[in-house]
Amino acid sequence: MKILVCIKQVPDSNKVEVDPVTGVLKRDGAASKMNPYDLYAIETALRIKEKTGGMVDVISMGPPQAMQVIKEAFSMGADHGTLLSDRRFGGADVLATSYTLAQGIKSMGEYDLILCGKQTTDGDTAQVGPEIAEWLNLPSVSNVVSIRMFEEDGITVDMDLPDEVEVAKVKFPCLLAVDKDIFQPRLPSYVKKTETKDRKIQILTLDDMTDQDELNYGLNGSPTQVQKIFPPETNDKKEIWNGSGDMLAKKLFDKVEELKFV
């Protein structure tokens, strides 16, 4: 079983601010971490490998510092890592990102199963996984909350829907986007970290891709363009009341009634 997990490095905190003068995003320091949702995808891959044998590879895209998250995946138990890193990949939206990842995956060979986390904590779109599947012409299932059955030729999974769970059966090769809590992710192991300290990470650039057309990558290949980034409106009409007691409850009730909510 050859499994590939797509992972991403994201800012450590969501506490970002917009510079009111320049309109540029001020990130709180440069601290970054693995996208928390990806930990569930790695854990799922490792559990499958423990049952069936085979190997777990990880792929990421980003600047060279994103090797950090690949190393973290190694210390959880991943076998090989690839980083797609090229200035020409920068500024990519969902479409260009998924296209670049799909191109990278194609150049890496065949996988039976590709796993992604449900979304990232920075872009929040939850679209890249399913779009990779489209580019690779693979079936995909999103919102996977548990694995029911694992067979030679396919996998049966529970897919979370608003009011029900659908049980989907899909043949390999396929892509699954897993929800949080599918399995509890293991902590990185110190022993593995030491063992894999010098393990080589494969770096791929645009020159390694089948499609060499620069216009399909990065900002050029992105139909979605950010015009402006700005902070949400703050509420300046707010009222703060102190204390607790009959009066307060009455006052709140009056307010709510005045606004015709009850």
Next chain:
Amino acid sequence: MSHSDAKNIMVYVETVSDTPLNGGLEILTKAHKLAAARGEEVIAVLIGSNLEHAANTAIMAGADKVILVTKDNYEMEVYEAILTRLAEKYKPSLILSAGTLVGKDILPLVAGNLTTGCAVDVMEITDKDGNFVFTCPVYGGTVLNDLVIKGTPAVAAVRSGAFEKELVVERTGEIIKEQVGVENTVRAKIVEVVNEMAETVNLEEAQVIVSGGRGMGNKENFRLVEELALACHGVVGATRPAIEAEWVPRSHQVGQSGKIVAPKLYIACGISGATQHVSGMIGSGYIVAVNKDEDAPIFDIADVGIVGDVVKVVPLLIEEIKKIQSL
């Protein structure tokens, strides 16, 4: 698809038990305004069975044409293929859907099929110099983005509660039945549908939500949240810590990893206001927060903040409401 011949707005309206969800109807009303300003039409797409009544509701909400496609269970690949085929046939300049699990499932794939971009979690749409501009949150709502999509059609999943639904009974429209044969495209086969949730929790459609967080202290105190919700005819919401403490089932979770809600009234009890929670409820019309920590971030977004012990304030409020209701 070329820019020149693309016009009209296509809206996928999700249905549950043959009834259109509010999210889709809200979008139809907004789409109606956007399309009318351009002298164009709104085409609603409904997929399911027995949808005639739902089609009429869609027309009341703003659809000029309603396309009905008959299908039984939800299958992502089938729905995605249907929408793609219809987009190729009707050539809209914009495709919209509510950002439910289903909407977020299929829209990116439709966008991928049509090699165009997809905005998600859209809070506002404006028509500026012939381009639709989409306002979306990033970094869990800490900042907002204005996006334009160069590809045609633009595709966007809209956050629930972003727009107001208006039903006009006098509106008329055309209902079209389309056959779209896509069965053999299915590779992920649905073998079973399990209704595992004992109750349906419809947070997205609720007018009043009373939510509880870690500050409720224990399962027994959390019952106060339920009582208050009952008294104001609202729905119970919760933060992740309250869910993890098993005070209330997971289906009640509001926030980034739960439901995105926008009721008229949101009462936050013992909720500190972590970004992950706030990003799921900031669209609410009127926010009341009760928390004993006056520095809690929830007070930054609340319309009324009560600094006090939630376990003391809430019972008094319930009593007050009951007293008035019994008059």
